[in-house]
Amino acid sequence: MMGPMTPPLARLAGLLADGTRATFCLALLDGRAWTAGELARYAGVAASTASEHLTLLVAGGLLAEEHQGRHRYVRLATPRVAELIEEISGYADAGSPAPHQSLRGAVASEAMARARTCYDHLAGRLGVRVTEAMSARGLLEAEAGFALTERGRAWLETEVGATLGGGRRPLVRACLDWTERRPHLAGAAGAALCRRLHERGWLVRIGTQRAVRVTPDGQAGLRDLLGLSPADLT
Amino acid sequence: MMGPMTPPLARLAGLLADGTRATFCLALLDGRAWTAGELARYAGVAASTASEHLTLLVAGGLLAEEHQGRHRYVRLATPRVAELIEEISGYADAGSPAPHQSLRGAVASEAMARARTCYDHLAGRLGVRVTEAMSARGLLEAEAGFALTERGRAWLETEVGATLGGGRRPLVRACLDWTERRPHLAGAAGAALCRRLHERGWLVRIGTQRAVRVTPDGQAGLRDLLGLSPADLT
DNA sequence: CGGAGGCTTCGGCGGGCACCGAAGGCATGG
DNA sequence: CCATGCCTTCGGTGCCCGCCGAAGCCTCCG
Numbered sequence: 381m382m383g384p385m386t387p388p389l390a391r392l393a394g395l396l397a398d399g400t401r402a403t404f405c406l407a408l409l410d411g412r413a414w415t416a417g418e419l420a421r422y423a424g425v426a427a428s429t430a431s432e433h434l435t436l437l438v439a440g441g442l443l444a445e446e447h448q449g450r451h452r453y454v455r456l457a458t459p460r461v462a463e464l465i466e467e468i469s470g471y472a473d474a475g476s477p478a479p480h481q482s483l484r485g486a487v488a489s490e491a492m493a494r495a496r497t498c499y500d501h502l503a504g505r506l507g508v509r510v511t512e513a514m515s516a517r518g519l520l521e522a523e524a525g526f527a528l529t530e531r532g533r534a535w536l537e538t539e540v541g542a543t544l545g546g547g548r549r550p551l552v553r554a555c556l557d558w559t560e561r562r563p564h565l566a567g568a569a570g571a572a573l574c575r576r577l578h579e580r581g582w583l584v585r586i587g588t589q590r591a592v593r594v595t596p597d598g599q600a601g602l603r604d605l606l607g608l609s610p611a612d613l614t
Numbered sequence: 615m616m617g618p619m620t621p622p623l624a625r626l627a628g629l630l631a632d633g634t635r636a637t638f639c640l641a642l643l644d645g646r647a648w649t650a651g652e653l654a655r656y657a658g659v660a661a662s663t664a665s666e667h668l669t670l671l672v673a674g675g676l677l678a679e680e681h682q683g684r685h686r687y688v689r690l691a692t693p694r695v696a697e698l699i700e701e702i703s704g705y706a707d708a709g710s711p712a713p714h715q716s717l718r719g720a721v722a723s724e725a726m727a728r729a730r731t732c733y734d735h736l737a738g739r740l741g742v743r744v745t746e747a748m749s750a751r752g753l754l755e756a757e758a759g760f761a762l763t764e765r766g767r768a769w770l771e772t773e774v775g776a777t778l779g780g781g782r783r784p785l786v787r788a789c790l791d792w793t794e795r796r797p798h799l800a801g802a803a804g805a806a807l808c809r810r811l812h813e814r815g816w817l818v819r820i821g822t823q824r825a826v827r828v829t830p831d832g833q834a835g836l837r838d839l840l841g842l843s844p845a846d847l848t
Numbered sequence: 849c850g851g852a853g854g855c856t857t858c859g860g861c862g863g864g865c866a867c868c869g870a871a872g873g874c875a876t877g878g
Numbered sequence: 879c880c881a882t883g884c885c886t887t888c889g890g891t892g893c894c895c896g897c898c899g900a901a902g903c904c905t906c907c908g
Binding site: 632633634659660662663666667683684685 | 895896897898899900904905906
């Protein structure tokens with residue numbers, strides 16, 4: 381089989397159906413560009429194997445590549461791809477408990493559960509708390525759907541200082557948080573908010589993965605902006 | 615590889631990575647329960663092959679089965695699964711043009727583009743027109759996100775006669791329509807609306823697939839309810 | 849109760865593909 | 879300019895898995 385009658389759905393799923401390729405995509409969910417070698421070591425495969433996988437993922441439109449000297453940098457092609465992978469992964473993770481055997485692993489997942497990025501927006505407890513605070517303050521309609529209110533748009537542009545360009549990307553999207561089992565803010569607005577928090581130095585990345593930490597400045601800022609207490613941020 | 619380190623993402627994607635299994639899932643997007651034999655004939659594989667695929671899909675949580683006598687009825691396990699498959703399929707289809715070689719095929723896809731169901735809600739031109747009309751009448755916030763307004767909720771319950779049970783399912787969700795390239799209303803509200811249109815006899819299914827047709831009663835009803843002209847419904 | 853129809857299990861086959869190591873291109877840096 | 883490092887291409891290998899037909903089970907119906 382796999383003839384010309386193969387649905388596009390199967391072709392796309394086939395790209396993610398391999399353990400190594402899936403590991404690559406999940407690593408790239410941190411929003412940064414990785415080199416081919418980094419991904420190979422991370423996934424534990426030979427450089428040649430990684431190279432072939434990356435070629436497939438690029439040809440399939442999931443990844444974008446950029447050559448710099450002797451390095452091949454690769455990243456998720458578009459925010460849409462990131463959302464897609466988050467979506468599928470979120471559903472898949474929901475059904476399978478992820479046991480952390482080592483202490484080191486437990487500490488790392490605790491940090492991830494506390495605050496992390498989902499490609500370009502906030503997730504984890506921090507992401508959910510921020511979303512809930514926005515909802516409580518009338519900046520976000522989060523009961524019957526997910527939509528930015530007029531006040532929310534103004535707040536983002538003036539208080540936060542985010543620029544909401546009029547691209548084709550949806551402004552607001554609900555992303556289901558698999559640690560909190562509640563939705564958090566994604567889409568262009570979620571990305572702009574997260575970007576501003578980084579720019580202001582309120583948020584810094586921990587280690588080499590997706591986990592982040594709120595700085596003292598960030599604690600003060602988020603308290604003033606959204607009324608978040610330090611307890612919400614740990 | 616494919617050892618214990620395989621991410622859940624890859625396992626789930628693997629279920630959809632096979633052409634036959636993907637064909638099954640897409641057929642089941644019509645929201646009905648199919649027998650194993652029907653799916654086998656539809657996909658053009660032996661009954662034994664279909665049986666094995668269905669066992670995998672059920673074990674993977676994508677399908678639910680129900681035995682009635684000597685028939686094995688199978689359907690998508692939850693609305694969430696339907697949304698997931700729509701999401702992936704929508705993205706995959708966007709990149710690959712679907713040429714219709716036969717006249718029969720062209721007529722069928724024309725009917726699909728006009729009006730169809732997406733598992734349990736409206737799609738195609740009809741779905742998008744309904745969504746836009748709801749937005750224009752202040753029943754739905756569709757610019758900065760996707761959320762039902764207060765008026766929209768009341769309208770659904772009184773005018774349409776839909777019951778919005780308080781399940782865990784999100785009330786409103788934006789589903790990107792791949793023929794119109796615009797979002798249409800999904801989620802519990804979209805499903806309730808679609809169900810009521812069927813119950814009122816405003817909408818009937820064409821043939822054995824997902825395409826639907828608006829009845830004369832439906833044309834009058836949708837004009838009164840949402841101001842849709844007959845031109846919007848063809 | 850016997851035949852027919854739907855479904856599953858089993859064996860066997862074939863193809864696709866993930867993997868590696870070796871060898872070869874480029875870029876960098878001493 | 880050679881040495882080093884990063885990446886790719888190329889064979890080769892092994893395994894997984896999708897496919898079928900035959901046989902058997904269960905249910906329904908005449």
